[in-house]
Amino acid sequence: xxLINFLQAIGIVLFAFIFQTSLTGINRKITxxxxxxxxxxxxxxxxxxxxxxxxTSITHGWIYDFGVIMALGxxxxxxxxxxxxxxxxxxxxxxxxxxxxxxxxxxxxxAMSASGSGNPWAAIGVSRxxxxxxxxxxxxxxxxxxLIFKFDTASLSNFAALQxxxxxxxxxxxxxxIGGFVALISLQGMLGKKPFDNFIAPAEIAxxxxxxxGGKHLGMLFILHELSTFIEVGLxxxxxxxxxxxxIAFLVKYVIVYTLTNMVSQVLARFKVDxxxxxYYKVPLALAFIQxxxxxxxxxxxxxxx
Amino acid sequence: xxxxxxxxxYLKETYEIKSVKSPMDMQFHFETEKKLVHSILGDxxxxxxxxxxxxxxxxxxxxxxxxxxxxxxxxxxxxxxxLNTRLDRDNPKFTTILPIFPGAxxxxxxxxxxxxxxxxxxxxxxxxxxxxxxxxxxxLRKDFDPQAFSDKTFPKMEYTTQFLTDxxxxxxxxx
Amino acid sequence: MVLNDKDMRSAWEKxxxxxxxxxxxxxxxxxxCGAIELPPTLTSRFDMERLGMGPMATPRQADILLIxxxxxxxxxxxxxxxxxxxxxxxxIVAFGSCTVNGGIYYDxxxxxxxxxxxxxxxxxxxxxxxxxxxxxxxxxxxxxxxKAGKAEGYKKYKENYxxxxxxxxxxLKEVYVKDEFHE
Numbered sequence: 104x105x106l107i108n109f110l111q112a113i114g115i116v117l118f119a120f121i122f123q124t125s126l127t128g129i130n131r132k133i134t135x136x137x138x139x140x141x142x143x144x145x146x147x148x149x150x151x152x153x154x155x156x157x158x159t160s161i162t163h164g165w166i167y168d169f170g171v172i173m174a175l176g177x178x179x180x181x182x183x184x185x186x187x188x189x190x191x192x193x194x195x196x197x198x199x200x201x202x203x204x205x206x207x208x209x210x211x212x213x214a215m216s217a218s219g220s221g222n223p224w225a226a227i228g229v230s231r232x233x234x235x236x237x238x239x240x241x242x243x244x245x246x247x248x249x250l251i252f253k254f255d256t257a258s259l260s261n262f263a264a265l266q267x268x269x270x271x272x273x274x275x276x277x278x279x280x281i282g283g284f285v286a287l288i289s290l291q292g293m294l295g296k297k298p299f300d301n302f303i304a305p306a307e308i309a310x311x312x313x314x315x316x317g318g319k320h321l322g323m324l325f326i327l328h329e330l331s332t333f334i335e336v337g338l339x340x341x342x343x344x345x346x347x348x349x350x351i352a353f354l355v356k357y358v359i360v361y362t363l364t365n366m367v368s369q370v371l372a373r374f375k376v377d378x379x380x381x382x383y384y385k386v387p388l389a390l391a392f393i394q395x396x397x398x399x400x401x402x403x404x405x406x407x408x409x
Numbered sequence: 410x411x412x413x414x415x416x417x418x419y420l421k422e423t424y425e426i427k428s429v430k431s432p433m434d435m436q437f438h439f440e441t442e443k444k445l446v447h448s449i450l451g452d453x454x455x456x457x458x459x460x461x462x463x464x465x466x467x468x469x470x471x472x473x474x475x476x477x478x479x480x481x482x483x484x485x486x487x488x489x490x491x492l493n494t495r496l497d498r499d500n501p502k503f504t505t506i507l508p509i510f511p512g513a514x515x516x517x518x519x520x521x522x523x524x525x526x527x528x529x530x531x532x533x534x535x536x537x538x539x540x541x542x543x544x545x546x547x548x549l550r551k552d553f554d555p556q557a558f559s560d561k562t563f564p565k566m567e568y569t570t571q572f573l574t575d576x577x578x579x580x581x582x583x584x
Numbered sequence: 585m586v587l588n589d590k591d592m593r594s595a596w597e598k599x600x601x602x603x604x605x606x607x608x609x610x611x612x613x614x615x616x617c618g619a620i621e622l623p624p625t626l627t628s629r630f631d632m633e634r635l636g637m638g639p640m641a642t643p644r645q646a647d648i649l650l651i652x653x654x655x656x657x658x659x660x661x662x663x664x665x666x667x668x669x670x671x672x673x674x675x676i677v678a679f680g681s682c683t684v685n686g687g688i689y690y691d692x693x694x695x696x697x698x699x700x701x702x703x704x705x706x707x708x709x710x711x712x713x714x715x716x717x718x719x720x721x722x723x724x725x726x727x728x729x730x731k732a733g734k735a736e737g738y739k740k741y742k743e744n745y746x747x748x749x750x751x752x753x754x755x756l757k758e759v760y761v762k763d764e765f766h767e
Contacts, residue, residue, distance in 0.1 A: 135631070140628040142634065143633050147607065150636060158671050159671050310642060313645070314641070315644055317671040541762060542762065553693075555692055563657075564755075566698050
């Protein structure tokens with residue numbers, strides 16, 4: 104662990120930020136074309152973030168400031184562990200459990216600072232965010248545990264490497280389609296896109312936890328959102344889509360997964376939080392159990408499907 | 410029409426009402442004395458006119474009277490019954506109809522705030538509903554001058570450009 | 585000879601003004617009858633997102649406050665609260681003729697006549713109500729004003745605060761909100 108690793112880690116964070124922000128801008132244009140209008144320029148998200156960083160901001164005390172910094176630092180640290188097509192800054196530290204655990208730091212940091220602001224809308228938004236985290240994490244973790252049991256490893260780069268031995272039929276999305284489907288539904292919830300974006304809900308609870316943020320805090324929250332999107336989509340691409348032998352292949356798969364997620368979210372309405380929890384505990388949980396059952400029976404040698 | 414005529418005949422027999430007219434199809438207006446209002450309203454309510462649609466007032470400043478108007482609606486046959494009474498303008502007091510129609514609470518607050526008519530028995534009608542910190546004449550009376558109030562409280566923009574008024578021919582060619 | 589036309593901004597301020605002019609978030613709260621012209625401007629036919637503008641939910645996150653149409657004195661008290669909650673730099677755009685000189689409500693007891701006395705206005709858009717094309721034109725003008733560093737309403741408010749406050753107290757008697765819900 105020397106200086107090169109740290110520089111590589113910082114490079115990955117910068118690259119992820121620039122790539123994801125441009126992709127968000129391009130997706131805003133795609134959303135606009137779905138709604139039959141022109142959209143903003145492709146670098147609009149950069150302009151939004153930098154404009155937010157140049158405004159003056161107010162403060163509600165040190166917990167309010169500290170929570171945002173803690174969330175941003177935690178997410179940046181998590182991002183340094185995600186492998187991109189063989190580039191690993193800290194080899195051996197890209198376990199699924201580490202990444203899933205550290206993703207919670209971001210959410211908890213935001214919850215801490217939002218409750219430090221004292222606004223009742225923020226409290227409602229934070230309670231909704233943590234409830235929906237409880238909803239989408241459980242089917243996701245069940246599918247992950249099934250796959251970890253099958254492949255006997257929990258490291259993301261091993262997952263990616265094991266799927267590149269052969270053609271497209273070795274991808275996990277083809278071999279375990281039920282699990283992949285459940286993971287994609289969980290991804291929709293993790294990214295906070297419709298139909299699962301009830302914790303932001305601009306017209307309902309005045310954008311939830313972000314209600315008192317303005318200026319620099321809001322800019323940092325936008326950066327946080329971009330980085331955590333990169334982590335989550337990168338996780339799914341590495342586990343289910345093969346991870347890519349080259350960086351370009353990884354990025355192409357990433358773009359396809361994120362664009363499909365965005366397009367699905369633009370044509371659906373929003374669920375209430377109790378509807379979301381009930382939904383996640385019915386169909387995706389049942390499918391995750393079926394997937395786990397299939398993995399356990401075929402473990403002794405039989406091949407059910409590919 | 411049939412049921413409307415029946416109601417009008419019943420009211421004419423039982424109470425003393427004057428100037429009944431029906432300007433539109435399913436409505437009828439009539440006027441009565443102050444002391445009969447409560448009994449007529451209670452009677453109409455038991456005959457099916459269960460909804461109080463509006464309470465409002467008209468300022469007859471030349472005759473020095475306020476006119477209170479009650480509008481009731483019957484959901485069974487779709488008839489509006491409109492009841493008018495006259496009050497003295499210098500001392501406008503009336504009794505509330507809260508026991509008959511509980512929804513009259515906000516209407517009476519409205520009428521009190523904008524016309525100054527006091528309703529005995531409705532304690533909440535003295536609280537302001539729409540206007541905040543208002544200590545002038547009640548605004549919908551006809552001796553309140555809104556233009557003067559607006560000029561005094563909310564100043565306007567001064568125009569320094571002189572507009573030409575004799576170009577264009579509208580005022581000039583008279584024939 | 586106009587002396588104050590020279591561009592006296594530092595390089596950092598020029599960069600800041602470029603970013604502030606390229607992405608403007610409006611507060612999704614509009615006061616009078618002009619609010620009916622904002623949804624058509626925002627949706628597919630006259631797309632406002634091309635200019636980089638979009639709605640945000642709270643005054644803390646917004647840059648621009650739109651006074652669309654008439655402003656009654658009750659709303660003016662609450663708008664002053666919202667304006668002072670917004671973070672700098674912030675701009676106000678006034679729509680319609682009611683903000684210029686009272687419009688068709690010039691003789692009403694409850695509507696203010698000239699917005700300039702109470703809050704600093706950066707841009708007026710004329711009309712009753714201005715159509716979406718006029719609104720888009722006005723916003724383009726606002727963007728170029730911000731990028732050139734000429735939209736300084738918030739600085740005027742801070743420097744002449746006593747004058748604005750005197751006018752507010754003269755018309756409203758008290759800016760503190762007193763109503764049934766705050767008892």
